[in-house]
Amino acid sequence: MTTAGIPTARTGGRPSAVTARDLARATATRRRSANRVKLWAGSVCTALVVLPILLAQLLPLPDANDQELGARRLPPLTEGHLFGTDQLGRDLLSRVLHGGQVSLTVGVLAVVVSGLIGIAAGAAAGYFGGWMDAVVSRVLEAQLALPLLMMLLLVVALFGSSVTVITAVIAVAQWPEVARLTRSLVLVEREKPYVAAARVLGLRGLTILARHVVPNVVRPVSLVVLLLLAQAVLLESALSYLGAGPERPFATWGRIISDGQDYLTTSWWLITLPGLVIALLVVGVNLLGDALRDGGGRTSRTKAAKADGGTA
Amino acid sequence: MPTYLLRRLGQSVLTVFLTLTAVFLLVRLAPGDPAAAYAAPTASAEELVRIRGQFGLDRPLLVQYGIYLRDLVSGDLGTSYSFHSPAFDVVMDRLPYTITLAVSAIAVTVLVAVPLGVWMARRADTRRELGANILTITGQSMPDFWTGVMLLTGFAVVIPVLPASGFTSWGGLVLPTITVAILQFALVSRLVRREMTTALAAPYTTVARSRGVAERALVWRYALGNSAVPLVTAVGTRFAALLNGVVVVEVVFAWPGVGSLVVRALETRDYPLIQATVLITASLAILVQLLVDLLYPLLDPRVRLGKAA
Numbered sequence: 242m243t244t245a246g247i248p249t250a251r252t253g254g255r256p257s258a259v260t261a262r263d264l265a266r267a268t269a270t271r272r273r274s275a276n277r278v279k280l281w282a283g284s285v286c287t288a289l290v291v292l293p294i295l296l297a298q299l300l301p302l303p304d305a306n307d308q309e310l311g312a313r314r315l316p317p318l319t320e321g322h323l324f325g326t327d328q329l330g331r332d333l334l335s336r337v338l339h340g341g342q343v344s345l346t347v348g349v350l351a352v353v354v355s356g357l358i359g360i361a362a363g364a365a366a367g368y369f370g371g372w373m374d375a376v377v378s379r380v381l382e383a384q385l386a387l388p389l390l391m392m393l394l395l396v397v398a399l400f401g402s403s404v405t406v407i408t409a410v411i412a413v414a415q416w417p418e419v420a421r422l423t424r425s426l427v428l429v430e431r432e433k434p435y436v437a438a439a440r441v442l443g444l445r446g447l448t449i450l451a452r453h454v455v456p457n458v459v460r461p462v463s464l465v466v467l468l469l470l471a472q473a474v475l476l477e478s479a480l481s482y483l484g485a486g487p488e489r490p491f492a493t494w495g496r497i498i499s500d501g502q503d504y505l506t507t508s509w510w511l512i513t514l515p516g517l518v519i520a521l522l523v524v525g526v527n528l529l530g531d532a533l534r535d536g537g538g539r540t541s542r543t544k545a546a547k548a549d550g551g552t553a
Numbered sequence: 554m555p556t557y558l559l560r561r562l563g564q565s566v567l568t569v570f571l572t573l574t575a576v577f578l579l580v581r582l583a584p585g586d587p588a589a590a591y592a593a594p595t596a597s598a599e600e601l602v603r604i605r606g607q608f609g610l611d612r613p614l615l616v617q618y619g620i621y622l623r624d625l626v627s628g629d630l631g632t633s634y635s636f637h638s639p640a641f642d643v644v645m646d647r648l649p650y651t652i653t654l655a656v657s658a659i660a661v662t663v664l665v666a667v668p669l670g671v672w673m674a675r676r677a678d679t680r681r682e683l684g685a686n687i688l689t690i691t692g693q694s695m696p697d698f699w700t701g702v703m704l705l706t707g708f709a710v711v712i713p714v715l716p717a718s719g720f721t722s723w724g725g726l727v728l729p730t731i732t733v734a735i736l737q738f739a740l741v742s743r744l745v746r747r748e749m750t751t752a753l754a755a756p757y758t759t760v761a762r763s764r765g766v767a768e769r770a771l772v773w774r775y776a777l778g779n780s781a782v783p784l785v786t787a788v789g790t791r792f793a794a795l796l797n798g799v800v801v802v803e804v805v806f807a808w809p810g811v812g813s814l815v816v817r818a819l820e821t822r823d824y825p826l827i828q829a830t831v832l833i834t835a836s837l838a839i840l841v842q843l844l845v846d847l848l849y850p851l852l853d854p855r856v857r858l859g860k861a862a
Contacts, residue, residue, distance in 0.1 A: 399583030
């Protein structure tokens with residue numbers, strides 16, 4: 242009876258019939274604890290992948306491109322090679338971590354760019370309405386109907402696969418999601434009294450939008466961005482699997498897997514381990530994004546839930 | 554209703570037209586020469602010029618565009634450089650395979666994810682629901698090419714029960730279908746769960762229950778019926794997206810569909826084939842979206858097409 246929690250509800254002499262047991266079984270409590278599980282699991286999975294990637298240069302690992310032809314396709318846990326080596330005797334762990342630096346950089350940059358475009362376009366469409374809304378909404382619809390991966394492949398195949406092109410391509414693929422959400426949030430926000438007050442004070446439309454409306458919607462929007470990061474990482478690895486990833490000598494996740502495919506029956510680790518690393522990171526980011534979106538503060542939660550029309 | 558249909562069709566044609574123009578310009582503005590990809594590596598400069606002339610690539614861009622549109626109107630999508638046959642036929646040969654894969658993947662998705670979502674709604678906020686939720690998120694988080702290769706190794710190499718690649722028998726459909734469907738479970742089950750939770754808490758459910766409607770009918774007919782519009786929208790959108798883009802899975806399984814065709818067309822800079830593929834798949838996807846919209850009044854009598862929204 243002395244453990245932490247809700248001490249007042251447990252003592253027998255209290256007037257309320259609500260016991261700690263009831264509270265623990267209440268939907269809100271269960272929902273919160275489910276959210277906490279997601280948050281923790283997500284953070285742990287993400288950290289397990291992201292920290293080693295960030296510290297790749299500091300870890301005592303062989304260089305990602307050091308070939309040692311005498312030590313080809315060593316199985317995992319061999320002396321000095323935790324993940325084993327690949328078909329050219331390169332350390333797999335080192336390749337996965339350095340590949341992760343490329344994938345994460347592309348992913349983060351792409352999400353930042355798509356976030357900026359999406360917020361600007363969505364806010365303008367939602368706030369000003371009229372022809373601006375018509376144009377943005379049409380473009381959003383059109384993009385939903387397009388063969389997305391085909392178009393991405395087309396652009397990358399034609400304009401070369403530099404990191405810049407890939408980042409831009411993923412950003413363009415993802416901005417509609419952000420724009421749609423921002424637009425719906427701004428539509429609600431626009432009708433609030435403070436906007437009317439700002440207008441009465443004589444502020445111009447653009448100022449109201451940028452200084453007063455956008456700061457109020459940035460938080461719920463930013464929570465969705467994590468889910469986009471997960472998609473961006475997957476998209477980048479799919480592109481490089483198809484041979485449209487950042488050019489060599491970069492070891493990217495998709496290419497490590499497509500290179501290792503030929504040796505699958507004899508050297509399972511060449512694609513199993515990199516795939517697990519990708520999945521772990523994406524699961525982590527997805528869970529984290531989910532938990533933050535569903536539980537991130539009272540106001541933003543309801544806003545994001547209301548406006549969330551099929552994200553994730 | 555007819556006006557609505559006409560307006561929607563007009564919009565669709567416009568979208569397809571803009572897409573075509575974008576693709577037309579994109580392939581021609583980009584570096585890379587189809588003649589060089591087509592000719593033998595030893596081809597002389599004169600040879601390349603001759604091939605470019607043969608393809609009509611030596612004319613001004615606007616003239617090429619004009620010819621392209623003129624042929625398009627008469628139903629001619631050009632001749633594929635690498636297949637030496639009409640691009641339309643090449644794509645149409647591959648299309649049934651992509652449609653088969655998309656249909657079977659969507660069918661599996663609906664058969665698994667809808668009951669799962671209903672189950673999740675009825676067990677909302679329990680540990681088991683959390684477990685199912687995390688499981689579907691995991692499915693959504695695995696790169697599809699990786700899942701594909703792992704399944705392939707597992708069920709075609711280590712335990713050889715299914716064919717490894719291509720489409721030689723219906724068994725060849727199993728692994729690609731699973732690979733594609735795994736990605737969709739999370740999205741659809743979560744949508745069903747959200748809609749069903751709302752529906753099961755709605756007053757009409759309480760009324761129906763108090764009047765003695767059986768729980769089974771309540772869940773499957775009343776609540777699920779009222780969740781049909783968002784569900785069909787989501788499934789329709791996913792289906793349209795699959796028609797466009799099971800590229801990766803097709804490549805992994807050497808599936809003879811449109812996706813693997815487009816990868817090859819890009820490698821060989823086969824302009825007519827790239828354009829034909831994008832035209833046909835984009836039109837198909839837009840058509841599916843339109844059909845979904847037309848379904849709304851059947852699913853929910855309150856919906857009137859062409860009014861408001």
